[in-house]
Amino acid sequence: MSDKRNRDHLLTAAECAERLGLTVRALRVYEDRGLIAPRRTEKNWRLYGGAEIARLTEILALKRLGLSLTRITILLAGTTPDLGQTLTIQQSALVDLRDRVEHSLSLVGAALKKISSGQAVSISELITLAKETRMTDLSPDTVAWRRYEQARPRTEVRFEPEKHGSVVGDFQFETGDVLSITRCDGGLLAQLTGQSAIEIYPEADDLFFYRVVQAQLSFTRDERGELEGVVLHQGGYEQTAKRIDERRARAVADDLEKRVKDKIPFPNSEALLRRVIAEHQRGEPDYDAMLPALAAAAREQAPIVKAELARLGALRSVAFKGVLQEGSDVYDVRFEKGTLECGLTLAPDGKLSGIYFRPGL
């Protein structure tokens, strides 16, 4: 390497790769992608000069942010329509990644703890542990799988009144919402608190699906075959509702009706809304104050909400408007540069069960 001194700092592929901690293969890939265009010698050997090194340093810097080569290509081509959008996408991707890593860490940690306390953990046990926690977890890949499963076309079976009609009853979700299943001519109706009744169709015993929305209901029974609860499968999530008696269902409905009629918000509802807004402005939503399903959805939305709030500027005022049919408190929220209509619902345990923001009038 002392023959042809690289006094003019021209490096061969191997030299350049070593200097930047890359491989020659990587350099070739970047070149194929149009990220760099090194000159060539007569023998067609690649030559990397100062400009190429600088360019590669930029690429490596962007890679450290976790950006894919494709994004870097677009970014460096200078044709980025919106840098903010690119970063928002990247942020959600990283959050996803972090959640998965945390999930894995918690599993490994649990197994390790068991081992260190003297208990034996077999491989099959470990696999079982990982599988079981995946069944109910909210990790992005599980949700993606469920979304697919829930979007799958359904085939209806003939409605049999004696069999399918046995799921009639009232069920209450963790959110406090009540689902009522009733008979109608030749079928069944499902009605969620404050919403209109929608027909559901049988797919199998204790398994029904909606036609108007992509959602399914699977009913569960105890050992004696008594109806125990129902699971609503929708949007990649599963929400469980426990069976309640008619009187309780009635009470929930009456209570909601009174809240709507007399415009009674949840206790502390406005303070809670202000807190949620402040948290989202800071980019640190308190997911522990939300039901798990909402927390999962909120994690996905957080970057978008934060960007939107940043655009609107400082909070000016919060005014209660009323209670919607389905039970959410609605507020007009004024910011420096615009207004939002916000709605929120609280679960019986006081946790946030739902929240939405939409552009105000």
Place this chain on the structure above:
DNA sequence: CTTCTGACA
């Protein structure tokens, strides 16, 4: 001995 291209994992 090294690079380069193309193909495949």
Place this chain on the structure above:
DNA sequence: TGTCAGTA
């Protein structure tokens, strides 16, 4: 991206 084959 790693790796391998066949060249120049």
